[in-house]
């Protein structure tokens with residue numbers, strides 16, 4: 001186990017910002033801290049990096065307690081949101097800076113900087129200034145500047161938030177590819193669920209200073225453990241409904257559930273992913289098509305079942321030709337049941 005946080009807490013401005021938090025990241029894996037603004041992600045990352053001292057709990061790296069060790073003496077390196085390259089220095093000097101502080105011999109600095117620039121595919125920019133390279137390249141230089149220190153744990157604080165949407169996707173893939181190739185244990189802070197789901201080995205979904213769920217992306221998406229995670233990650237229809245063995249009822253409308261029996265009855269919060277709503281011309285609960293939203297490779301339908309709104313993602317020939325105002329018939333192929341905020345495990 002490379003990184004371990006045990007019962008770490010932090011009070012700031014009289015409020016508990018991080019609340020007895022535990023987290024383990026295995027060697028070479030990338031874990032994301034994902035959550036809404038203010039949930040304590042950055043505070044947690046700063047405690048791992050040593051920029052903030054926990055009020056309680058421990059940070060362990062390779063089994064060694066580093067809780068009381070200063071940031072520059074920890075085997076960690078942080079890449080900040082605004083990557084802060086020095087504009088008057090070349091790429092070489094920006095990256096070499098940390099090694100000079102360590103009084104490394106010049107030749108070794110040169111070869112290490114060249115190696116790391118090769119890793120991030122930027123050797124040809126070794127003598128450029130930050131203003132002469134693109135935003136995505138600047139972010140890769142910031143990554144190189146952290147990697148050159150050969151940290152055991154790499155900390156990334158919203159590293160993509162300054163980039164436009166297209167570039168963000170590209171640099172995101174670059175970061176993942178480099179992280180896996182180098183095999184470096186990494187913690188990434190993000191409020192962007194696409195980013196977290198697409199590059200992480202595991203995602204920790206945070207709310208109110210705690211982790212609600214820490215699992216691989218597919219589990220977070222398919223089996224959100226709490227109602228909060230269900231609602232926060234991806235699009236989720238959440239209905240207050242009466243559950244029966246083979247259908248759920250909301251108001252007067254009965255929606256058939258195909259596939260596995262639900263196994264319980266009574267009042268539940270029912271979570272249904274839009275891709276698990278099936279639309280057919282004649283079978284299932286009648287619903288009015290309120291909006292048709294083309295999404296490129298699929299179509300989003302906003303459906304009204306009485307007062308209840310439901311989103312469905314449908315593909316070619318599966319309801320994408322329904323006009324607004326038409327009556328669709330719907331079934332559910334998979335439902336998640338929550339009571340008191342927790343997932344019912346059948």
Ligand SMILES: Nc1ncnc2c1ncn2[C@@H]1O[C@H](COP(=O)(O)OP(=O)(O)OP(=O)(O)O)[C@@H](O)[C@H]1O
Pocket residue numbers: 012013017035036037038039040041042043044191
């Ligand atoms: N020095 C401080 N004094 C008082 N409150 C603080 C201090 N630093 C952070 N906070 C508060 O702690 C809470 C959590 O901050 P943190 O930066 O960890 O959140 P976050 O999850 O990273 O959010 P964001 O995505 O907006 O960066 C916020 O409400 C913030 O205002």
